[in-house]
Amino acid sequence: MNTDFHHYYQQIRNKQKREALVWSGLMLALYLWSGNIAEFNLKTVLVSAPHFFDYIGQTVPVLHWNVLFADGHTKGSLAYWGYRLNIQLPLIWETIQLAIASTILSAAIAVVLSFVAASNTDSAKWLKFSVRTFVAFLRTMPELAWAVMCVMAFGVGAIPGFIALTLHTLASLTKLFYEAVETASDKPVRGLKSCGAGRLQRIRFALWPQVQPIFASYSFMRLEINFRQSTILGLVGAGGIGQELMTSIKLDRYDQVSITLLMIIIVVSAMDYISGKLRKRIVEGAF
Incomplete structure:
Protein backbone atom coordinates (compact mmCIF):
# COMPACT_ATOMS: atom_id res chain seq x y z
CA MET A 1 0.00 0.00 0.00
CA ASN A 2 2.84 2.38 0.86
CA THR A 3 4.58 1.52 -2.42
CA ASP A 4 1.44 2.31 -4.43
CA PHE A 5 0.99 5.61 -2.61
CA HIS A 6 4.64 6.54 -3.15
CA HIS A 7 4.34 5.71 -6.85
CA TYR A 8 1.15 7.80 -7.16
CA TYR A 9 2.79 10.67 -5.25
CA GLN A 10 5.79 10.63 -7.58
CA GLN A 11 3.51 10.70 -10.62
CA ILE A 12 1.69 13.76 -9.27
CA ARG A 13 4.98 15.47 -8.39
CA ASN A 14 6.45 14.79 -11.84
CA LYS A 15 3.29 16.12 -13.48
CA GLN A 16 3.46 19.30 -11.38
CA LYS A 17 7.12 19.78 -12.28
CA ARG A 18 6.42 19.36 -16.00
CA GLU A 19 3.53 21.83 -15.84
CA ALA A 20 5.67 24.30 -13.91
CA LEU A 21 8.46 24.04 -16.49
CA VAL A 22 6.04 24.41 -19.40
CA TRP A 23 4.30 27.45 -17.94
CA SER A 24 7.59 29.03 -16.88
CA GLY A 25 8.95 28.54 -20.40
CA LEU A 26 5.81 30.07 -21.92
CA MET A 27 5.97 33.06 -19.57
CA LEU A 28 9.67 33.57 -20.34
CA ALA A 29 9.01 33.39 -24.08
CA LEU A 30 6.13 35.85 -23.73
CA TYR A 31 8.32 38.19 -21.66
CA LEU A 32 11.14 38.14 -24.21
CA TRP A 33 8.71 38.57 -27.11
CA SER A 34 6.94 41.53 -25.48
CA GLY A 35 10.33 43.07 -24.62
CA ASN A 36 11.40 42.76 -28.22
CA ILE A 37 8.17 44.36 -29.45
CA ALA A 38 8.58 47.21 -26.93
CA GLU A 39 12.23 47.65 -27.99
CA PHE A 40 13.38 46.94 -24.45
CA ASN A 41 17.16 46.74 -24.31
CA LEU A 42 18.69 45.45 -21.08
CA LYS A 43 22.14 46.65 -22.11
CA THR A 44 20.87 50.22 -22.48
CA VAL A 45 19.29 50.04 -19.03
CA LEU A 46 22.49 48.78 -17.40
CA VAL A 47 24.67 51.34 -19.18
CA SER A 48 22.35 54.27 -18.39
CA ALA A 49 21.53 53.29 -14.79
CA PRO A 50 24.50 55.20 -13.29
CA HIS A 51 23.14 58.44 -14.79
CA PHE A 52 19.99 57.99 -12.73
CA PHE A 53 22.02 57.82 -9.53
CA ASP A 54 24.06 60.81 -10.72
CA TYR A 55 20.84 62.85 -10.86
CA PHE A 69 21.62 77.03 11.56
CA ALA A 70 22.60 80.31 9.90
CA ASP A 71 20.11 82.62 8.17
CA GLY A 72 18.59 82.04 4.76
CA HIS A 73 21.25 84.05 2.95
CA THR A 74 24.08 81.67 3.92
CA LYS A 75 24.78 78.79 1.56
CA GLY A 76 24.99 75.45 3.30
CA SER A 77 22.41 76.30 5.98
CA LEU A 78 19.03 74.63 6.51
CA ALA A 79 17.30 77.97 6.06
CA TYR A 80 18.99 78.45 2.67
CA TRP A 81 17.90 74.94 1.61
CA GLY A 82 14.29 75.60 2.64
CA TYR A 83 13.98 79.18 1.47
CA ARG A 84 10.82 78.30 -0.52
CA LEU A 85 9.02 76.56 2.32
CA ASN A 86 6.59 79.47 2.57
CA ILE A 87 5.43 78.48 -0.93
CA GLN A 88 5.84 74.72 -0.69
CA LEU A 89 4.01 74.13 2.58
CA PRO A 90 0.71 75.68 1.38
CA LEU A 91 1.01 73.59 -1.79
CA ILE A 92 1.50 70.43 0.27
CA TRP A 93 -1.58 71.37 2.28
CA GLU A 94 -3.49 71.95 -0.95
CA THR A 95 -2.45 68.50 -2.17
CA ILE A 96 -3.66 66.90 1.07
CA GLN A 97 -6.98 68.74 0.75
CA LEU A 98 -7.35 67.52 -2.84
CA ALA A 99 -6.80 63.92 -1.76
CA ILE A 100 -9.16 64.09 1.22
CA ALA A 101 -11.96 65.96 -0.55
CA SER A 102 -11.93 63.74 -3.64
CA THR A 103 -11.81 60.56 -1.53
CA ILE A 104 -14.69 61.55 0.76
CA LEU A 105 -16.98 62.61 -2.10
CA SER A 106 -16.11 59.58 -4.22
CA ALA A 107 -16.54 57.12 -1.35
CA ALA A 108 -19.95 58.55 -0.43
CA ILE A 109 -21.25 58.23 -4.00
CA ALA A 110 -19.56 54.85 -4.49
CA VAL A 111 -21.37 53.40 -1.47
CA VAL A 112 -24.74 54.17 -3.06
CA LEU A 113 -23.72 53.00 -6.53
CA SER A 114 -22.20 49.78 -5.20
CA PHE A 115 -25.48 48.59 -3.70
CA VAL A 116 -27.21 49.43 -6.97
CA ALA A 117 -24.62 47.58 -9.06
CA ALA A 118 -24.28 44.49 -6.85
CA SER A 119 -25.96 41.36 -8.15
CA ASN A 120 -27.38 40.35 -4.75
CA THR A 121 -29.34 43.52 -3.93
CA ASP A 122 -32.36 42.94 -6.21
CA SER A 123 -31.62 45.96 -8.40
CA ALA A 124 -33.08 46.13 -11.90
CA LYS A 125 -30.84 44.51 -14.48
CA TRP A 126 -30.75 47.59 -16.69
CA LEU A 127 -29.77 49.73 -13.71
CA LYS A 128 -26.94 47.39 -12.67
CA PHE A 129 -25.69 47.27 -16.25
CA SER A 130 -25.81 51.07 -16.56
CA VAL A 131 -23.84 51.66 -13.36
CA ARG A 132 -21.22 49.05 -14.20
CA THR A 133 -20.79 50.41 -17.72
CA PHE A 134 -20.50 53.96 -16.41
CA VAL A 135 -17.79 53.17 -13.84
CA ALA A 136 -15.96 50.98 -16.36
CA PHE A 137 -15.80 53.97 -18.71
CA LEU A 138 -14.48 56.21 -15.93
CA ARG A 139 -11.80 53.64 -15.03
CA THR A 140 -10.68 53.40 -18.64
CA MET A 141 -9.20 56.90 -18.47
CA PRO A 142 -6.29 57.28 -16.02
CA GLU A 143 -6.20 60.22 -13.63
CA LEU A 144 -3.53 61.98 -15.67
CA ALA A 145 -5.67 61.90 -18.82
CA TRP A 146 -8.69 63.24 -16.91
CA ALA A 147 -6.47 65.96 -15.42
CA VAL A 148 -5.21 67.07 -18.85
CA MET A 149 -8.79 67.28 -20.16
CA CYS A 150 -9.97 69.18 -17.07
CA VAL A 151 -7.05 71.62 -17.26
CA MET A 152 -7.98 72.37 -20.86
CA ALA A 153 -11.61 72.90 -19.80
CA PHE A 154 -11.25 74.68 -16.45
CA GLY A 155 -7.73 76.10 -16.56
CA VAL A 156 -4.77 75.60 -14.28
CA GLY A 157 -5.54 75.14 -10.58
CA ALA A 158 -6.94 72.79 -7.97
CA ILE A 159 -10.37 72.29 -9.58
CA PRO A 160 -9.10 70.12 -12.48
CA GLY A 161 -7.14 67.96 -10.04
CA PHE A 162 -10.17 67.54 -7.79
CA ILE A 163 -12.43 66.54 -10.69
CA ALA A 164 -9.88 64.12 -12.15
CA LEU A 165 -9.26 62.39 -8.83
CA THR A 166 -12.97 62.23 -8.01
CA LEU A 167 -13.93 60.63 -11.33
CA HIS A 168 -11.29 57.91 -11.21
CA THR A 169 -11.67 57.27 -7.48
CA LEU A 170 -15.44 56.98 -7.86
CA ALA A 171 -15.00 54.35 -10.57
CA SER A 172 -12.39 52.36 -8.66
CA LEU A 173 -14.20 52.39 -5.32
CA THR A 174 -17.56 51.51 -6.87
CA LYS A 175 -16.08 48.38 -8.43
CA LEU A 176 -14.30 47.38 -5.21
CA ARG A 190 -32.60 35.59 3.69
CA GLY A 191 -33.47 35.77 7.37
CA LEU A 192 -34.66 39.37 7.15
CA LYS A 193 -36.51 38.68 3.91
CA SER A 194 -38.41 35.81 5.53
CA CYS A 195 -39.48 38.24 8.27
CA GLY A 196 -40.91 40.65 5.68
CA ALA A 197 -38.07 43.19 5.64
CA GLY A 198 -37.92 45.50 2.63
CA ARG A 199 -34.97 45.91 0.25
CA LEU A 200 -33.53 48.94 2.03
CA GLN A 201 -33.91 47.26 5.41
CA ARG A 202 -32.04 44.18 4.15
CA PHE A 215 -15.46 49.88 2.60
CA ALA A 216 -13.43 51.81 5.19
CA SER A 217 -10.29 49.85 4.40
CA TYR A 218 -10.60 50.49 0.66
CA SER A 219 -11.36 54.17 1.25
CA PHE A 220 -8.25 54.70 3.39
CA MET A 221 -6.15 52.85 0.84
CA ARG A 222 -7.54 55.08 -1.90
CA LEU A 223 -6.78 58.18 0.18
CA GLU A 224 -3.11 57.26 0.19
CA ILE A 225 -3.20 56.62 -3.55
CA ASN A 226 -4.95 59.91 -4.20
CA PHE A 227 -2.29 61.91 -2.39
CA ARG A 228 0.43 60.35 -4.53
CA GLN A 229 -1.67 60.80 -7.66
CA SER A 230 -2.44 64.44 -6.84
CA THR A 231 1.31 65.02 -6.70
CA ILE A 232 1.61 63.67 -10.24
CA LEU A 233 -1.43 65.63 -11.46
CA GLY A 234 0.30 68.82 -10.42
CA LEU A 235 2.84 68.16 -13.16
CA VAL A 236 0.18 69.01 -15.78
CA GLY A 237 -1.08 72.07 -13.92
CA ALA A 238 -3.83 70.41 -11.88
CA GLY A 239 -2.81 72.06 -8.61
CA GLY A 240 -0.81 70.90 -5.64
CA ILE A 241 2.86 70.38 -4.90
CA GLY A 242 3.42 68.68 -8.26
CA GLN A 243 3.55 72.06 -10.00
CA GLU A 244 6.34 73.19 -7.68
CA LEU A 245 8.21 69.92 -8.25
CA MET A 246 7.96 70.23 -12.04
CA THR A 247 9.11 73.87 -11.93
CA SER A 248 12.15 72.92 -9.84
CA ILE A 249 13.03 70.09 -12.23
CA LYS A 250 12.73 72.31 -15.32
CA LEU A 251 14.87 75.06 -13.77
CA ASP A 252 17.49 72.57 -12.47
CA ARG A 253 16.96 73.70 -8.89
CA MET A 271 -0.90 59.37 6.03
CA ASP A 272 -0.01 55.69 5.74
CA TYR A 273 0.52 55.46 9.52
CA ILE A 274 -2.64 57.38 10.46
CA SER A 275 -4.88 55.60 7.97
CA GLY A 276 -3.49 52.24 9.12
CA LYS A 277 -4.40 53.05 12.73
CA LEU A 278 -7.88 54.26 11.79
CA ARG A 279 -8.48 51.25 9.55
CA LYS A 280 -7.48 48.92 12.38
CA ARG A 281 -9.83 50.63 14.84
CA ILE A 282 -12.74 50.44 12.41
CA VAL A 283 -12.13 46.76 11.62
CA GLU A 284 -11.92 45.98 15.34
CA GLY A 285 -15.17 47.86 15.95
CA ALA A 286 -13.63 50.59 18.09
CA PHE A 287 -15.74 53.22 16.25
Missing part, protein backbone atom coordinates in the same frame (compact mmCIF):
# COMPACT_ATOMS: atom_id res chain seq x y z
CA ILE A 56 19.80 61.63 -7.41
CA GLY A 57 23.22 62.67 -6.14
CA GLN A 58 22.79 66.16 -7.58
CA THR A 59 19.53 66.63 -5.65
CA VAL A 60 21.24 65.99 -2.31
CA PRO A 61 21.63 69.42 -0.66
CA VAL A 62 25.06 70.74 0.26
CA LEU A 63 24.93 71.46 3.99
CA HIS A 64 27.81 72.65 6.16
CA TRP A 65 27.78 71.96 9.88
CA ASN A 66 29.43 75.24 10.85
CA VAL A 67 26.66 77.28 9.18
CA LEU A 68 23.85 74.74 9.49
CA PHE A 177 -17.40 48.10 -3.14
CA TYR A 178 -19.92 46.17 -5.23
CA GLU A 179 -17.58 43.19 -5.38
CA ALA A 180 -17.38 43.31 -1.58
CA VAL A 181 -21.19 43.43 -1.37
CA GLU A 182 -21.46 40.41 -3.67
CA THR A 183 -19.13 38.37 -1.45
CA ALA A 184 -21.13 39.12 1.72
CA SER A 185 -23.02 36.25 3.33
CA ASP A 186 -26.63 35.97 2.19
CA LYS A 187 -27.87 34.21 5.33
CA PRO A 188 -28.79 37.45 7.18
CA VAL A 189 -30.45 38.71 3.99
CA ILE A 203 -29.24 46.39 2.88
CA ARG A 204 -29.10 48.42 6.09
CA PHE A 205 -29.22 45.59 8.64
CA ALA A 206 -27.85 42.57 6.75
CA LEU A 207 -25.32 43.74 4.16
CA TRP A 208 -24.03 47.04 5.50
CA PRO A 209 -22.62 45.67 8.82
CA GLN A 210 -20.68 43.05 6.86
CA VAL A 211 -19.14 45.38 4.29
CA GLN A 212 -18.59 48.52 6.38
CA PRO A 213 -15.04 47.57 7.53
CA ILE A 214 -14.12 46.59 3.97
CA TYR A 254 18.20 70.43 -7.50
CA ASP A 255 18.11 71.48 -3.86
CA GLN A 256 14.42 72.35 -4.17
CA VAL A 257 13.69 69.03 -5.90
CA SER A 258 15.13 67.22 -2.88
CA ILE A 259 13.24 69.20 -0.24
CA THR A 260 9.97 68.84 -2.18
CA LEU A 261 10.45 65.08 -2.46
CA LEU A 262 11.34 64.92 1.23
CA MET A 263 8.09 66.66 2.19
CA ILE A 264 6.10 64.33 -0.05
CA ILE A 265 7.73 61.28 1.53
CA ILE A 266 7.03 62.58 5.05
CA VAL A 267 3.36 63.28 4.29
CA VAL A 268 2.85 59.92 2.56
CA SER A 269 4.43 58.12 5.52
CA ALA A 270 2.28 60.05 7.99
